[in-house]
Amino acid sequence: MQLKNNIRIGTRNSALALWQAHHIGRLLETAGMTYELVAINTIGDKILDRSLSKIGAKGVFTEELETMLRAGEIDIAQHSAKDLPSTLADDLPLIAFTEREAAHDVVLSMNPSIRLGQSAPLRIGTSSTRRRAFLAHQYPQHVAVEMRGNLQTRLEKLKNGDCDAMLLAYAGVHRMDMEAYIVEHLDLQAYVPAVGQGSVAIQCSSRLDSNIREAIRAACNHAASESCIVAERSLLAMLDGGCSVPVFGHAKLVAGQIHLHAGVLSLSGDQKIESSGIGAEPKSVGNQVATELIKQGAQQLLKEIRVQLASQS
Numbered sequence: 356m357q358l359k360n361n362i363r364i365g366t367r368n369s370a371l372a373l374w375q376a377h378h379i380g381r382l383l384e385t386a387g388m389t390y391e392l393v394a395i396n397t398i399g400d401k402i403l404d405r406s407l408s409k410i411g412a413k414g415v416f417t418e419e420l421e422t423m424l425r426a427g428e429i430d431i432a433q434h435s436a437k438d439l440p441s442t443l444a445d446d447l448p449l450i451a452f453t454e455r456e457a458a459h460d461v462v463l464s465m466n467p468s469i470r471l472g473q474s475a476p477l478r479i480g481t482s483s484t485r486r487r488a489f490l491a492h493q494y495p496q497h498v499a500v501e502m503r504g505n506l507q508t509r510l511e512k513l514k515n516g517d518c519d520a521m522l523l524a525y526a527g528v529h530r531m532d533m534e535a536y537i538v539e540h541l542d543l544q545a546y547v548p549a550v551g552q553g554s555v556a557i558q559c560s561s562r563l564d565s566n567i568r569e570a571i572r573a574a575c576n577h578a579a580s581e582s583c584i585v586a587e588r589s590l591l592a593m594l595d596g597g598c599s600v601p602v603f604g605h606a607k608l609v610a611g612q613i614h615l616h617a618g619v620l621s622l623s624g625d626q627k628i629e630s631s632g633i634g635a636e637p638k639s640v641g642n643q644v645a646t647e648l649i650k651q652g653a654q655q656l657l658k659e660i661r662v663q664l665a666s667q668s
């Protein structure tokens with residue numbers, strides 16, 4: 356047991372991020388370590404009047420924590436795996452992924468009888484291009500309303516009537532005890548979540564002592580979740596995706612084999628490219644499915660999407 360290890364965990368300071376940081380802390384404590392939190396307000400948290408796709412730069416939630424990792428001001432940083440850019444600097448590796456929470460999206464509303472499948476139009480709050488594209492594709496009768504801010508702010512907006520319903524990740528809603536507002540659980544197959552959704556990733560500096568690094572990994576990493584998320588992230592990297600484009604991807608591990616289903620939706624919802632693959636090695640499954648999507652025109656579609664997003668700002 357590593358006795359004197361007090362781990363400084365860098366985190367964003369939203370309630371969800373702090374929950375996740377304490378979750379990591381508890382895993383470390385179970386393994387005999389202690390922890391403290393170093394919480395910061397990132398650019399992504401401060402700029403709330405523009406959509407994430409318009410802020411543009413990848414990593415608006417991660418850059419400042421990375422600077423602190425390099426400076427040795429924190430030992431590790433925790434991130435929602437889905438908020439991470441698809442590629443990271445070589446000196447700042449991801450060393451663990453926590454056991455993934457149920458990865459699907461949910462609909463929240465103050466009106467319990469609301470359903471996405473209803474024909475009466477709804478104003479749906481979301482800040483994600485993937486969810487917008489999904490709505491346009493599957494439920495064109497509804498209107499997407501821009502909804503940034505932390506989960507508590509968004510719930511307030513819902514209560515104020517700024518929208519009729521919101522689309523969110525179940526994981527965050529569950530962690531924030533907001534399940535009472537869930538009116539619908541969306542099917543994982545029909546409505547595939549974002550890459551990494553539901554898991555917490557731990558990043559460190561490559562200069563962190565290797566014994567400490569190993570102890571943190573042993574305490575926090577969940578092997579099956581890691582395999583799945585590595586497959587999903589390899590796919591995203593090959594597509595040059597990121598959290599601001601409407602790419603979806605979800606892998607599950609069945610009898611030692613990774614089953615990955617992923618795709619890209621056009622913003623208008625009228626084009627959908629999708630594919631799936633099975634294999635034992637995470638990166639090759641990710642690359643295999645990405646290659647298949649590229650054959651079907653994913654890169655051209657993503658190029659058009661980026662131009663559209665840039666012109667909307």
Ligand SMILES: NCc1[nH]cc(CCC(=O)O)c1CC(=O)O
Nearest residue numbers: 435437523524526527552553554
């Ligand atoms: N982009 C914001 C974000 N990042 C992680 C989660 C939820 C928790 C998770 O996926 O682990 C959320 C909220 C949401 O999309 O509803």
